[in-house]
Amino acid sequence: MSGGQYSQLPIWSAWQTPARRPRGVLAFLKYFIPTVALVVLGVFVIWEPHVEMVFYDRKWINKEILPITPLRGCFKPALTSPAYNVSDGLYGPRRTEVHAGMSMQAGLDCYDFAGTIQPSSAAVDPSLPRTTYHTYWRTDLAPFTERQEWTLKSFFATQHSHSRLIMWSNGDLSTNALLRSYVERYPGRFELRTADVHELSKGTELENSPLLTSQDKKAWLDGDLIRLLVVYLEGGVWVDMDTLLTRDISPLLEHEFVTQWDCYDKIYQALNGALMHFRKHSPYLCEMFHLMVTSTPPRSSSTDWGAILYLRLWRRLVAEGVPPFKILPFCFSDGRACRLDNRLPDPFEEDPSDAHWSFGLNRTEGGGLDQKLGKVFAVHLHNQWDKQFPSGGWVERLLLKRYDQKLGATHSRDEL
Known part of the structure; x- marks a missing residue:
């Protein structure tokens, strides 16, 4: 092919010519890469990107999430x-509304x-049973x-004051001097129990x-299972130990x-049991036990199985017309x-x-911040037990000091 003929070829045809392709690619990348870098830098300077990517196995979704098996019939x-009381539990009148209808x-x-x-x-009737709270250590x-x-x-x-707290554990906590001081100070309101x-x-x-003896699923046993069993037995509120309560629940x-x-509307992991409330022998918990027995066992060291369990049950309840x-x-x-712009500070x-x-x-x-803390009910700390609250920080000023003031600070470590 002559030079004159070559010069008449369209640009795309010249790009396809083997002799020109390497130089053309290098020339393109020479300008393209710096341009992309500048654009990305500009994005981070002007905007605050929020990106979260989660990949779910479609086979897992089709097997574990989408099928809706029948309820056991606990209601x-x-x-x-x-x-x-099913009539009151499902259909009784309510004073408060906790569903906003959007993610807010x-x-x-x-x-x-x-x-x-x-x-x-309304004044609390002391003749009624105490509200029981449960936690676990x-x-x-540690x-x-x-x-x-x-x-x-x-x-x-x-x-x-018409409430009590039961601290459950997988071992004997009665020898701990700090905990014994609470048992002595709050007789009838604080109790230590071993969870069997x-x-x-x-x-x-x-x-x-056999799920009760699965040693390779200890995170599930001590996490998702214990809370459901103790709340079913006694009724009441479950509060994770890594929680600071901020107002009366x-x-x-x-x-x-x-x-x-969280506020991100995760499709398959939208729910959490760090704070929950169910009545004694609640059919909701009965149905959860049924799902535990009939569903695929959790993975070893699973931390999301509870979230999936609550979702599975929610879908089955509405499918069968149960509130x-x-x-x-x-x-x-x-x-x-x-x-980042509306979460509580670290x-x-x-x-x-x-x-x-x-x-x-x-x-x-x-x-x-102080005003907003007065509206919510708790601050979940997410198990960061190796960290200390900074001196003079918002947690110390707006929460911890006030706890001590309310309690009279009479059971500090120095007085034990």
């Missing part, structure tokens, strides 16, 4: 415990929605010290199940509920799990010099 009269990711809407739930003006995880004590302080400083899953499961579908207790995992349990919005107990980082939080609000006493 039917023949299987419902006399301790549970914008601004501080979730915190303000929490503030619409006001405490009841693994003796093989010693129980002042760091864990803040959860106890938060309970006794914020929850109504074989005893707790008696009378449930999990009794004698009583206004929520007309509902049975789990919580929203489902409620789902508390994320900020009610886990305001840290949302957008509890373990020092406050900035300007005491700024978000949307023009500050972290001072009586300031914007």
